[in-house]
Amino acid sequence: MIPALPKTQLLAQCRKMLLVRHFEEALIGLHHEGRFRGHYHVYIGQEATGVPAISLLQPDDLLFSTHRNHGHILARGGDPGRLLAEILGRRDGYNRGKGGSFHTSPRELGFLQCSGVVGGILPLGTGAAYAAKSRASGQIAVCLFGDGALEEGAVPEAFNLASLWKLPVLYLCENNGKYGAGNAVGAMQSSTMAVYPLTDLPAAYKIPAVQVDGTDAAAVHEALNESIEAIRSGGGPRFIETLSVRWPGSETNWPVVKAPTAVDLAWDVSGIPEDVRAWYRDSDPVLRFMRELVESGQADKAELETLNRSVLDQINAAVDFAFDSPYPELSEAETDVFAENR
Amino acid sequence: MIPALPKTQLLAQCRKMLLVRHFEEALIGLHHEGRFRGHYHVYIGQEATGVPAISLLQPDDLLFSTHRNHGHILARGGDPGRLLAEILGRRDGYNRGKGGSFHTSPRELGFLQCSGVVGGILPLGTGAAYAAKSRASGQIAVCLFGDGALEEGAVPEAFNLASLWKLPVLYLCENNGKYGAGNAVGAMQSSTMAVYPLTDLPAAYKIPAVQVDGTDAAAVHEALNESIEAIRSGGGPRFIETLSVRWPGSETNWPVVKAPTAVDLAWDVSGIPEDVRAWYRDSDPVLRFMRELVESGQADKAELETLNRSVLDQINAAVDFAFDSPYPELSEAETDVFAENR
Amino acid sequence: MRQLAYHEAKLEALRELMEEDDRVYLIGGTFFSLSPHRLGFAAVEKAYPDRVAAPPISELGFCGLATGAAMAGLRPVVDLTTGSFLFEAWPQVCNEAANVLYMSGGQVRAPVVFHMLHGLRGGGAAQHSASPQAMLWNCPGLEIVLPSSPRDVKGLLKSAVASENPTVFIDHSGLFDTEGPVPEADHVPLGQADVKRAGADVTLIGTSLALHRALGVAEVLAREGIDVEVVDPRTLVPFDLDTVMASVEKTGRVVVVDETHQSCGVAAEIAARIVETGFDKLKGPIRRVATLDVPVPYSQPLEEHIGPSEGRITAAIRESIG
Amino acid sequence: MRQLAYHEAKLEALRELMEEDDRVYLIGGTFFSLSPHRLGFAAVEKAYPDRVAAPPISELGFCGLATGAAMAGLRPVVDLTTGSFLFEAWPQVCNEAANVLYMSGGQVRAPVVFHMLHGLRGGGAAQHSASPQAMLWNCPGLEIVLPSSPRDVKGLLKSAVASENPTVFIDHSGLFDTEGPVPEADHVPLGQADVKRAGADVTLIGTSLALHRALGVAEVLAREGIDVEVVDPRTLVPFDLDTVMASVEKTGRVVVVDETHQSCGVAAEIAARIVETGFDKLKGPIRRVATLDVPVPYSQPLEEHIGPSEGRITAAIRESIG
Ligand SMILES: Cc1ncc(C[n+]2csc(CCOP(=O)(O)OP(=O)(O)O)c2C)c(N)n1
Ligand SMILES: Cc1ncc(C[n+]2csc(CCOP(=O)(O)OP(=O)(O)O)c2C)c(N)n1
Ligand SMILES: [Mg+2]
Ligand SMILES: [Mg+2]
Numbered sequence A, B: 001m002i003p004a005l006p007k008t009q010l011l012a013q014c015r016k017m018l019l020v021r022h023f024e025e026a027l028i029g030l031h032h033e034g035r036f037r038g039h040y041h042v043y044i045g046q047e048a049t050g051v052p053a054i055s056l057l058q059p060d061d062l063l064f065s066t067h068r069n070h071g072h073i074l075a076r077g078g079d080p081g082r083l084l085a086e087i088l089g090r091r092d093g094y095n096r097g098k099g100g101s102f103h104t105s106p107r108e109l110g111f112l113q114c115s116g117v118v119g120g121i122l123p124l125g126t127g128a129a130y131a132a133k134s135r136a137s138g139q140i141a142v143c144l145f146g147d148g149a150l151e152e153g154a155v156p157e158a159f160n161l162a163s164l165w166k167l168p169v170l171y172l173c174e175n176n177g178k179y180g181a182g183n184a185v186g187a188m189q190s191s192t193m194a195v196y197p198l199t200d201l202p203a204a205y206k207i208p209a210v211q212v213d214g215t216d217a218a219a220v221h222e223a224l225n226e227s228i229e230a231i232r233s234g235g236g237p238r239f240i241e242t243l244s245v246r247w248p249g250s251e252t253n254w255p256v257v258k259a260p261t262a263v264d265l266a267w268d269v270s271g272i273p274e275d276v277r278a279w280y281r282d283s284d285p286v287l288r289f290m291r292e293l294v295e296s297g298q299a300d301k302a303e304l305e306t307l308n309r310s311v312l313d314q315i316n317a318a319v320d321f322a323f324d325s326p327y328p329e330l331s332e333a334e335t336d337v338f339a340e341n342r
Numbered sequence C, D: 001m002r003q004l005a006y007h008e009a010k011l012e013a014l015r016e017l018m019e020e021d022d023r024v025y026l027i028g029g030t031f032f033s034l035s036p037h038r039l040g041f042a043a044v045e046k047a048y049p050d051r052v053a054a055p056p057i058s059e060l061g062f063c064g065l066a067t068g069a070a071m072a073g074l075r076p077v078v079d080l081t082t083g084s085f086l087f088e089a090w091p092q093v094c095n096e097a098a099n100v101l102y103m104s105g106g107q108v109r110a111p112v113v114f115h116m117l118h119g120l121r122g123g124g125a126a127q128h129s130a131s132p133q134a135m136l137w138n139c140p141g142l143e144i145v146l147p148s149s150p151r152d153v154k155g156l157l158k159s160a161v162a163s164e165n166p167t168v169f170i171d172h173s174g175l176f177d178t179e180g181p182v183p184e185a186d187h188v189p190l191g192q193a194d195v196k197r198a199g200a201d202v203t204l205i206g207t208s209l210a211l212h213r214a215l216g217v218a219e220v221l222a223r224e225g226i227d228v229e230v231v232d233p234r235t236l237v238p239f240d241l242d243t244v245m246a247s248v249e250k251t252g253r254v255v256v257v258d259e260t261h262q263s264c265g266v267a268a269e270i271a272a273r274i275v276e277t278g279f280d281k282l283k284g285p286i287r288r289v290a291t292l293d294v295p296v297p298y299s300q301p302l303e304e305h306i307g308p309s310e311g312r313i314t315a316a317i318r319e320s321i322g
Helices: A007-032 A047-055 A070-075 A080-087 A121-134 A147-151 A154-164 A200-204 A217-235 A274-282 A285-295 A301-324 A330-334 B007-032 B047-055 B070-075 B080-087 B121-134 B147-151 B154-164 B200-204 B217-235 B274-282 B285-295 B301-324 B330-334 C006-020 C038-047 C059-071 C083-097 C133-137 C150-162 C208-222 C241-251 C266-281 C300-306 C310-321 D006-020 D038-047 D059-071 D083-097 D133-137 D150-162 D208-222 D241-251 D266-281 D300-306 D310-321
Strands: A062-065 A111-114 A141-146 A169-178 A209-213 A238-245 B062-065 B111-114 B141-146 B169-178 B209-213 B238-245 C003-005 C024-027 C075-082 C113-117 C143-145 C167-171 C179-181 C194-197 C202-206 C228-232 C235-237 C254-261 C287-291 D003-005 D024-027 D075-082 D113-117 D143-145 D167-171 D179-181 D194-197 D202-206 D228-232 D235-237 D254-261 D287-291
Touching (some): A007 A070, A047 A169, A121 A169, A141 A147, A169 A217, A200 A209, A200 B200, B007 B080, B062 B070, B111 D059, B121 B141, B121 B169, B141 B147, B154 B169, B154 B200, B209 B217, B330 C300, C006 C038, C006 C150, C006 C179, C059 C075, C059 C083, C075 C083, C083 C113, C113 C150, C133 C143, C194 C208, C202 C241, D003 D006, D003 D150, D006 D038, D006 D179, D059 D075, D059 D083, D083 D113, D083 D167, D133 D167, D133 D235, D133 D266, D194 D208, D254 D310, D266 D287
Parallel strands (some): B062 B111, B169 B238, B209 B238, C254 C287, D075 D113
Antiparallel strands (some): D194 D228
């Protein structure tokens, strides 16, 4: 379902979902063309989690993400040009080219760290919440991470601290492993996590925890809304697990786009290669959102086509911007090791 | 209650409990006399856990303990002379003086590591169980550790591995914090652990977990018996939490004996200083065991007095043995860094 | 000038920090481990109950928490008690705190202080006696502070907390009862070595407790007419090579005394820098007096044997002046 | 002699180990990270489904598990993929595995192998590019192996697994496609350095991928008549100082090329040992070409700039022969 919001907001969310999707598809294309090196991870399939979730945060809230951060940055209003420039290691990237894909982290948007260490942000985000509570700033901290993080001991340690000290932190666990690789058929039990459902782990630490369908924007909106309110009113940490089905393009370590996203796919997937068709039909959150927008009368296909084209234009401009950006000066390699002490 | 066992076995358990108790009291005395240096932790108050628990293991089972290991070693049949020699850093210590109190670890008794890193043995013990299962040796691994260990991330990581791979390991968590320092009055909730009861944590990992009174030898015997059987028959890991009340002599970091243990204290605590009397009356597992032995007709006080005297004699001999043992040669400092490769 | 014990100067620094800057939060430990001086800390705890937190036994978690809190505006000081327990927090310290400023391209600072005691402490054995400063020096992005005197512990602790960077502050329990002058209003910046004893014949470089052994040996050898200059770098990062080299140029002979294990230890780095910068000034090899490359034994005579003892320092100096 | 690629020789070692010793268990990873050669490992996995385990993302847990399994009689080989993830397991590796033999007084052995890739890998950035061997060299009780050739990777991997001690086996993805001779029945013991190129003018010491850069530079300089000897220690612990010193005695000039960060890095220790042992043989300072003391930047030109590049090696050699 779509969230109960005014049309302008719904279209803004749709736009962001398309922005994420097209950004990632373009990125994969650029990588296949050999136009940048390095490992990267795409957010395809999780757009209906990140976009509504992040739309509910305040401007001064503090965000932490992982290697799968592109979607979060764009959902928060990040500039695709500067994001791509960072992924290319260019001077105009958010981190001046020093961070790259995993670590792009726009401070101006409230991002404090995007860590490539699985589980690493949970203690950090819990600490940001500690600062917020200590200074009564009214901020909350949000940790956006994958299901795999719960296998790292850092995570239960963070849960314990957050629960004991009633810290204003939201743990948003994006479980993209539903029916995915490594999982037993027909079950959600992962081959590498004995705790099932995952919400049992935070629950053991007395952190209220819920599961929602991460491809259902309305469900995400509602769960987040409730949790954020509880956190802001001093209720301590909350945990939300959002479920999505792994995008088949990421079955290998180097993603492949077999079916570029287009508006009409929302109603007709027959043109999509058979081996991946089911995902686009049943599990694609962007196509679903567009379908629901039309079904609920909030938009017509033509509007969506216009929106989609404008997003594609924006991506093209971003690609140009990023490739026009030069590499940093070599001297940059030796700056930012230490901040100057006063 | 006392376990349903033949008298000889009950007296043997009583003897071991007294051995542990008198060993620790003697040790505290020696430390106060300045006859050795270094930090150490005593097992007083937990005798009715370690003694019956360890009596149920097979000779080739694999044991792992912590800084609070003296009781485990003696319960397993360790020689108090060699244990004390180790604590004094002498050549005849189990580890030739290189380990000390925390790390005394008689391999011949099945001990593989006594670690001073809180939580450190849980991955190790889980690994020994992995070896046992891999080689179908029939052994089980036993990790003996305190409630504090559950605060370390290593522990949930170990739980996950043991549960996923159905490893033959027993996690015996000795919670000596009942009503103890750092805990809220009248509750068992620790100020440093949000999970309560502690068994909720292994349970989240689908490890069957029970709580028992760790000062009740029969309860410990029964719980261990059942768990060990389940583990040996391929049922995977088990978790047992035993509850005991922290001995008041260990309220500071350097223990103090305010009332040396004697048989008749089991029936009359009036001679014990008032500030610690309640513990000896209500929570002392050794006095309780002796009381129950007599009440159930398995022994009379005179037998216990004889037993007690013989234990004290053994301790005296152990002290002499340990102090007669020389320090290691200085060249020993540079051996055992590496085992020779063939 | 007033004289204070090291533990008094350190406590004074903690008190003043709490008083002067409400962004300072203390997390964990007693800052004096199990020593009786921990009672002094209890008073600070009582005075600022909301700004002193006793965390669970979760070093990885609470070092990460402190780092995140620093990113979000606090000035947390974490006490890990023993340096060995820093290992538990290694990924948060070496892979998060140390990297965030750089990998964010200068956007995010993590002005956190990690405090701990290091080294041979008398019966600490293999698992409680680490001196992690050498490993940490191999991890760019961390400042490393090693006070050795009452004046330094106060001044450097205040500079560490004032610093914009993650700083590892490493004490030694063997220093707590040292006495020395502590000026009322004082400033000891990071990155300024201190010549603790002037001399002409040989340069002895040492930090923390080992520095005191070096000073003791220097006094004894003075009676024989051997004039030892003792230099205390005080901080490894930043490192004041100029002061060290000024001494080396004068003496041409160098002994480095240090409690980290020898291989890839602090003494190795100091030796390598001196060779690179002032090979021509050297009259002979640089000698290292470090902890032997063995895990720390429990037994007292063995523990004493492996450390940078006065006997080994004396021998190294004698060899050095040939 | 037959020629194999590094990845083939390594895979052959893994296969033979599994075949020859049923105590060998493989835990984690692919032993070839994300490279296409991981498909070769998939075949081993298939052949021994009960002896190859895919653990959760719990490096601390599974390194401890492997260590405990080794104590109890197995010969586990753990793959951590990237050296940076060894940080997660630091307490189990440096405070449990490294210490158990010593602190048990020789009673308990932990013959476990920790395998990982190290170093600058092209876009790994600050958190995926660690070279932990320098930090590990400061932790007594661990053997450290750094192969650089097809022959060495096979021989050393077999020796590492045969060793009675915990061993850290450190690969570099940049080596996988290197070709070289690999004798059918071969033995490469730990602790034996290898002169990879004989020369008379200057001694170049290097390990792992950096060794190949050193060899490349040596060939180029040979055309100018500069005759470089290239020595590969192959293992840091045990370290073959004799072979290194034999070369130093011949040339009197030393450059150490290494990919760990410079401060307290591998080059520092090698330099310090040479100075201690053979100061009189040195004609000038020992030069280090190590990774600059900065976190690893993502951007390609910056990453190339901070590593031990051929340009920097060449410059160091030229300075050295002055
Ligand atoms: C400490 C650590 N161990 C291993 C890895 C390698 N790694 C990168 S992504 C990943 C899987 C993470 O799964 P999940 O958290 O579910 O995130 P997803 O990629 O599915 O979004 C792993 C194991 C890592 N980055 N950090
Ligand atoms: C990793 C680590 N952190 C901190 C310590 C210091 N320490 C020693 S004992 C102890 C308390 C342990 O409590 P518990 O596990 O309940 O054992 P108990 O002493 O109560 O038997 C602590 C924190 C340690 N040894 N290891
Ligand atoms: Mg996932
Ligand atoms: Mg306890």
